[in-house]
Amino acid sequence: MKRGAKPPIRLAREQRFGDILRAARKVFCEKGYDQAAVAEIAARLGVVEGTVYKYFDSKRELLHKVLEHWYEEMLGDYARDLAAVVGARARLRLLVWRHLRSVREHPQLCRLMFREVRAEQDYRGSRVHAMNRRYTQFLIEVLRDGVAAGEFRAEIPHALVRDMIYGGIEHHAWNHLCGRGDLDIDRIADRIAAVVCDGLAARAPAADLHLETEKLARIAARIERSLPQHRARK
Amino acid sequence: MKRGAKPPIRLAREQRFGDILRAARKVFCEKGYDQAAVAEIAARLGVVEGTVYKYFDSKRELLHKVLEHWYEEMLGDYARDLAAVVGARARLRLLVWRHLRSVREHPQLCRLMFREVRAEQDYRGSRVHAMNRRYTQFLIEVLRDGVAAGEFRAEIPHALVRDMIYGGIEHHAWNHLCGRGDLDIDRIADRIAAVVCDGLAARAPAADLHLETEKLARIAARIERSLPQHRARK
DNA sequence: CCGGATGGATGAGTCGCACTCATCGGCAGA
DNA sequence: TCTGCCGATGAGTGCGACTCATCCATCCGG
Numbered sequence: 035m036k037r038g039a040k041p042p043i044r045l046a047r048e049q050r051f052g053d054i055l056r057a058a059r060k061v062f063c064e065k066g067y068d069q070a071a072v073a074e075i076a077a078r079l080g081v082v083e084g085t086v087y088k089y090f091d092s093k094r095e096l097l098h099k100v101l102e103h104w105y106e107e108m109l110g111d112y113a114r115d116l117a118a119v120v121g122a123r124a125r126l127r128l129l130v131w132r133h134l135r136s137v138r139e140h141p142q143l144c145r146l147m148f149r150e151v152r153a154e155q156d157y158r159g160s161r162v163h164a165m166n167r168r169y170t171q172f173l174i175e176v177l178r179d180g181v182a183a184g185e186f187r188a189e190i191p192h193a194l195v196r197d198m199i200y201g202g203i204e205h206h207a208w209n210h211l212c213g214r215g216d217l218d219i220d221r222i223a224d225r226i227a228a229v230v231c232d233g234l235a236a237r238a239p240a241a242d243l244h245l246e247t248e249k250l251a252r253i254a255a256r257i258e259r260s261l262p263q264h265r266a267r268k
Numbered sequence: 269m270k271r272g273a274k275p276p277i278r279l280a281r282e283q284r285f286g287d288i289l290r291a292a293r294k295v296f297c298e299k300g301y302d303q304a305a306v307a308e309i310a311a312r313l314g315v316v317e318g319t320v321y322k323y324f325d326s327k328r329e330l331l332h333k334v335l336e337h338w339y340e341e342m343l344g345d346y347a348r349d350l351a352a353v354v355g356a357r358a359r360l361r362l363l364v365w366r367h368l369r370s371v372r373e374h375p376q377l378c379r380l381m382f383r384e385v386r387a388e389q390d391y392r393g394s395r396v397h398a399m400n401r402r403y404t405q406f407l408i409e410v411l412r413d414g415v416a417a418g419e420f421r422a423e424i425p426h427a428l429v430r431d432m433i434y435g436g437i438e439h440h441a442w443n444h445l446c447g448r449g450d451l452d453i454d455r456i457a458d459r460i461a462a463v464v465c466d467g468l469a470a471r472a473p474a475a476d477l478h479l480e481t482e483k484l485a486r487i488a489a490r491i492e493r494s495l496p497q498h499r500a501r502k
Numbered sequence: 503c504c505g506g507a508t509g510g511a512t513g514a515g516t517c518g519c520a521c522t523c524a525t526c527g528g529c530a531g532a
Numbered sequence: 533t534c535t536g537c538c539g540a541t542g543a544g545t546g547c548g549a550c551t552c553a554t555c556c557a558t559c560c561g562g
Contacts, residue, residue, distance in 0.1 A: 201435030233467025
């Protein structure tokens with residue numbers, strides 16, 4: 035140490051660990067992964083670069099830990115909130131809405147997740163991947179329950195619906211976030227739920243439905259008329 | 269130049285440009301953007317790093333040019349292929365299928381597109397972005413035509429459906445590609461078209477309604493035939 | 503009160519890689 | 533044969549991730 039320099043501040047291991055994690059989150063969010071320098075993260079805490087590497091093996095591990103911590107935050111009260119809603123469609127909409135809210139609140143963390151982590155070669159098998167699976171598992175369960183309740187068709191593969199929902203949100207939100215417009219998450223959630231549940235195809239028009247119903251009514255009337263009791267009574 | 273060294277091979281500007289582009293595409297695909305060294309791209313052509321920078325301002329510009337070139341390849345015969353198919357649903361499925369094929373054939377280029385380019389701050393306004401818009405515009409037009417033909421509902425926002433399709437394919441294919449499984453693009457295209465068109469909700473499609481009505485009519489006829497009065501009357 | 507062990511923190515490195523620039527020298531046109 | 537053009541060179545420069553030998557405050561047993 036140089037003469038006249040203050041002695042370094044020594045902190046307990048866990049305290050320093052948490053401090054670095056918080057500082058890293060801020061810097062990564064402000065600058066993005068590539069532009070964030072480990073030296074800057076260290077500087078904000080008044081320590082040198084080497085100190086960070088005492089706690090994290092690499093810049094990437096630091097990023098992973100930041101995102102793991104975020105997932106823990108998010109997973110917190112999912113199950114509880116979901117339990118308060120009845121009906122597969124309403125629960126599906128809730129999951130979509132909550133995800134949209136996360137994207138809106140933490141666009142930079144989402145960006146890190148999508149760009150840096152999920153595209154990595156060894157993402158599969160990582161802790162973040164496991165947490166992402168837990169996160170999306172809620173949706174799979176909602177779909178399964180929906181099928182069990184007869185609300186959803188059984189022949190649609192759940193993994194595909196999950197990917198269309200989360201992938202769709204990602205694309206859609208990205209446009210909005212980069213375009214600097216803010217997300218109307220209520221409306222988007224409604225629309226996504228509408229597309230997923232009802233699809234794009236034009237329904238049988240109400241007229242057809244009426245027609246068929248009237249046909250059925252005439253058939254019923256015919257049967258009634260031909261019943262013995264019917265004639266006997268009259 | 270050192271004594272005894274061979275004089276450098278001089279090529280016409282366009283020739284060298286194309287060579288660098290091709291070499292860059294290979295190296296980027298093999299190693300990914302970060303791991304690809306400009307020096308290696310140069311080395312494969314037997315030139316030095318500086319030469320590459322005579323033709324491209326930066327490594328990122330090189331990446332952009334590689335992807336622009338790819339988009340040109342893909343856009344080539346889209347319109348023609350699409351014109352050969354009738355029916356909004358069938359055309360939608362064609363677009364999904366073709367996109368899946370692109371992803372399957374060039375997973376590394378997709379990866380570069382998603383990870384490196386689309387997540388960039390200044391992606392919007394770039395040439396690649398414009399080409400991506402042209403690419404996805406085909407789908408928007410199919411949706412619009414579908415609405416005009418009465419095949420699709422008018423109240424569904426097209427941009428959202430576009431994002432759910434392309435985002436969904438991205439997510440779904442990613443799982444498969446990283447999981448080393450290969451894509452059954454025919455089946456996936458069918459399923460995506462099914463979800464998008466018909467949705468998840470259980471319901472009786474119009475065709476089924478007709479069918480059921482006819483069944484009931486036949487049952488009614490059978491009842492009528494077996495009734496004593498019926499026989500008596502005849 | 504003392505001396506060694508512990509372990510948090512240091513800071514001066516190394517290394518790899520994107521990017522630059524002064525310079526070279528083959529070749530086409532005068 | 534001269535000359536200017538321009539493709540190519542290769543020795544830098546700078547930056548940022550990562551390393552390592554070393555320092556020293558604190559704790560603990562004697």
